[in-house]
Amino acid sequence: MPSHTSAKKPVLSLDSLSLDTVAVILSLALALFVRFGVIKSVTW
């Protein structure tokens, strides 16, 4: 069924994304936060 006809379809669905893709998106987002100073330092 086309997605736009499904009233119950979640607004944000991660189902169509692979684990790899989600990991890439999250990691790149973190890297951008670090690059532009949103995350200033991370201790270990």
Add this chain to the structure above:
Amino acid sequence: MSVSTALPDLRESYPPHAPHAVPEQKTSLVGLIPGILLLFVVGFAGKFVEHAINTYTKAHHITFPNIEYVLWAIVFGIVIANTVGLPKLFRPGVATYEFWLKAGIILLGARFLIGDILKLGGISLALVAVAFALSLAFMTWLGKAFGLGPKLTTLLAVGSSVCGVSAIIATEGAIDADERDTSTAIAAILALGALSLFTFPLIGHALHMSDHAYGIWAGLAVDNTAEATAAGALYSGEAGKYAVLAKTCRNALIGFVVLGYAISWARKGLASAANQAQLKNKAAFLWAKFPKFVLGFLLISFLATLGTLDPKLYPHLAGYAFLGFNKAQLAALGNLSRWAFLLTFAGVGLRTNLRDLFKQGARPFLVGALGEVAIAAITLALVLGADRIYHL
């Protein structure tokens, strides 16, 4: 807003790598929180114990080998999973350890310059190709000698020579393997991966291997990415870094190997109609099987390299230098990677079910074990040879 994921559900079956054991259920993101918190607590307990032992032995002038938090986190996880067990509430979140592994690898790209990746990645790829050809031939012969079916033999060969469970799952679809063969191959590979965590560092120390050589060996010989990363990190942080690099090279080959098997199976007339249809577009087939996190790793490494380039030497890239990271930012990304790995190592322990490891038949395990020993020996000889020539 409703958010759902298709992460593996572990509420009914354990360990998570039994792809057909449980019908896939949706897990809400909120449902992942308890398990992720448990990963953090177990991993942090490992880090705390390492720190506490080091502080105590230093204060009392006691000579004691440094036991990395990695080992503590894995051991604590194994103890929890095999004594009190893992309550259902935690299982969906614990299954995210593979997600943290991939995020950790991508962020680890910040600790490599592209030049290092090209040099060591090139050497690793060459070693992978040689080891792959030898180990595939050996495993195929071994499977036949022990009377295993051709599909189970193929799955064991791919799992032990390419990249563990991911390769088995990718190949399963390509050769239309049955569920029992897949589960047996996965169980054998997981059992042998758990054993390698404890044997590889011992062998590396016994041979006085350098961090780089040992890391590349662990990355080439240990099957599962999580175990290869852990086996490297158990030796040293630097070895862990190189184990990830070598393992990533192996992972990058997965699409080609699966494609090769799919074509071979189709030529023998053994492929299903669906698989034959997929093979019509080989580029799409390769892309579907290619691990995308490898691209993330390379991209972060490229950005890390941009920040270190001398504009006089690379004037054509000077305009992009603002995209690169400075030293403090690279350190922050490296530490984010370490936190992601901390969750991964806790997950490796928590998903290790010792009873399940011995449930499988003796023959597949024996074939897998003999194959692993042979592959470990072949890759060790290759790495030691490469170390002499290239000074890894």
